[in-house]
Amino acid sequence: MEPSVSLTRQALETLDREDPLASFREEFMLPDGLIYLDGNSLGAMPKTARARIDEVVSQEWGHDLITSWNKNDWFDLSLRLGTKIARLIGANDDEVVVSDSTGINLYKVLCMALALRPDRNVILMEDSNFPTDNYVAQGLVRQLGRGQEVRFASRETIIDHITSDVAVLALTQVHYKTGAVFDMDEITRRAHEAGALACWDLCHSAGAIAVDLGRARADFAVGCGYKFLNGGPGAPAFLYVAKRHQGKAQQPLSGWWGHADPFAFERDYRPTKDIRQLQSGTQPILSLAALECGLDIMGRADMALLRTKSMALGASFKALMDAHCAEFGFTLTSPQRAEDRASQIAYTHPHGYAIMQALIAQDVIGDFRAPDILRFGFTPLYTRYQDMWNAVMAIKAVMTEQSWKLPQYATRTKVT
């Protein structure tokens, strides 16, 4: 899918004027002049969040105090947000809950998966995955110490590694660096054919591409709230357990929120048989309230339109890079075709870190991923076509003027 118009600034501005999603941009706080291509790392702030959070702080906490658990429905907030996310990812309302962090949620569902396949001992993962998923799986098998194993395979050969000892295939649907998309339906089918379960990390999928866990018959999924869902920094994460597995195995982080009767204060744990068993303890209400603001915008957006625009943005960016920056040594590390990428694109460059710092100094915000990747995210709710022009022109300027060689851009600092 390549843009059909000639890629002038004017043509891109015309696309913005004709964009059926254009009005969503007004719903987000975006500083003047900033070209923000990092919504895949931290989504922009919904303007509603400011008033809503102030209401939660000053009214619900400050005034209503403890009564808010009932009066302002804090008790069911995690489930209500779960339902809102379920509708974005093709799940049923009672299959998703918001809780904890992505890694901890992955731990919970991997525990369930191993329990559901007691005669198998392998967690199969992709070796170039965002490593926190690997780390969590490694932590689990190290802890269990009964011959369980995390086995890694390359992205290209992963399907061939679903052998009869694989309990669960745990993949991130969209690669965090390249944006390459796994075929969830096909891979889940192949996993099931081999008797394995399929768990999907949707961190770079949810809100970025159409996800249909139900159609794919996915067994488990996890994902975060602070990227394309615009839920705020460190927003609590979500998890999905297919209804058919609920109550069939128990996750071990068994706090009172997952008890069949939490307010009976019984001495011994009795699990609920539904998605609530995946909850542990009390969740951070302020951060949950912010997440709801993001979800409520996303819930009004048409995913087909989002996807079409996302691909067009990515294709425009790539075409502009081809046209204006071919000489500067960038290598596309994402798939060539927009259809094969989610909502981000990545290039390698030997001076990637310094170049990104120089871009950020010019208010073009992408991010850097070790060792040499520049990553640009497109958030069709608020990214404009003209941003593609301005971003690539900024890259061209940084390279032409060699401003990335300035000493202040040379030193690595932490980036997320």
Next chain:
Amino acid sequence: MEPSVSLTRQALETLDREDPLASFREEFMLPDGLIYLDGNSLGAMPKTARARIDEVVSQEWGHDLITSWNKNDWFDLSLRLGTKIARLIGANDDEVVVSDSTGINLYKVLCMALALRPDRNVILMEDSNFPTDNYVAQGLVRQLGRGQEVRFASRETIIDHITSDVAVLALTQVHYKTGAVFDMDEITRRAHEAGALACWDLCHSAGAIAVDLGRARADFAVGCGYKFLNGGPGAPAFLYVAKRHQGKAQQPLSGWWGHADPFAFERDYRPTKDIRQLQSGTQPILSLAALECGLDIMGRADMALLRTKSMALGASFKALMDAHCAEFGFTLTSPQRAEDRASQIAYTHPHGYAIMQALIAQDVIGDFRAPDILRFGFTPLYTRYQDMWNAVMAIKAVMTEQSWKLPQYATRTKVT
């Protein structure tokens, strides 16, 4: 410690005027006319929180976006808050981190404890404890399934149960219903004598009584931020690992925040050797920011003065109950002496639920705990002596007028 003045309303108002902590009350949002005796469940809102959270939302998230991880020091927020809590509980600065929920943190440190005592298989707990701790321990031993066991003993006999198979004694220092305080120093000493480790849940201790984990040589501790620390609803929790144990065992929820070099994105987990290994994934920044507001107030308060006032408040409440409500069938279930209680007091009553609902309707907020407990918390930062008078007079009125018999107070709803 009984109040030395005759308990008239006037005498109590005099105590308020002479209270060296009185000015702290101005730092909290408290609705006019409300008598809030539930700070042991959800602490009141520091007035600074409103502006601070708005700054985090509109400036740090809305304007600075992804750069806030460095620019606004989000990366080290969990450690910075850990240090602030460390100073309240007698820990070293590098022994505490804020992360996740109390239950999940308990899971992590119990995993470490079992790893440090591989030849022992019992987690010893108290049978009337707030049960989420039990549930987490039960989830862990069920998951491990290698003969590990959660053994319960009564509060009174717990020390006698530290047998040679006990790996870790996991106790909540202050009982959630009665406020009774375990002798941390003595019990930790006895645990160590028996070769066991000691883990303390400080949920109703931190900010309520003087805690000195270092003096006690406690091995592990956990606690929540939303009670006496006034960190906001569902504020992230904290955990403590004594320096001597750090790096000696590994907790299994091993996310990238606990990796030795998280931004190297290595495929395999390499744990840090310090408190950061107890971190898993990205934390909810808005909720962390609110917690810091609570901690910054608590950090300025003199714990000896807090404790003195707390005991005087509790003693006043009890004396007023004895003087004015003896005929109504309340039974003290907390220790008789203020010295033996933390910062709360509890009574049983066969109609406890309805009575508490009637009190709440009169703007006296305590809470109810099944099956029959009325619980009143005293938060010396903002609870006044005159509140004791007004609360007990409200109880007297509810009982005299039998307003608790009104049908709207009869139906159980959820309370936390």
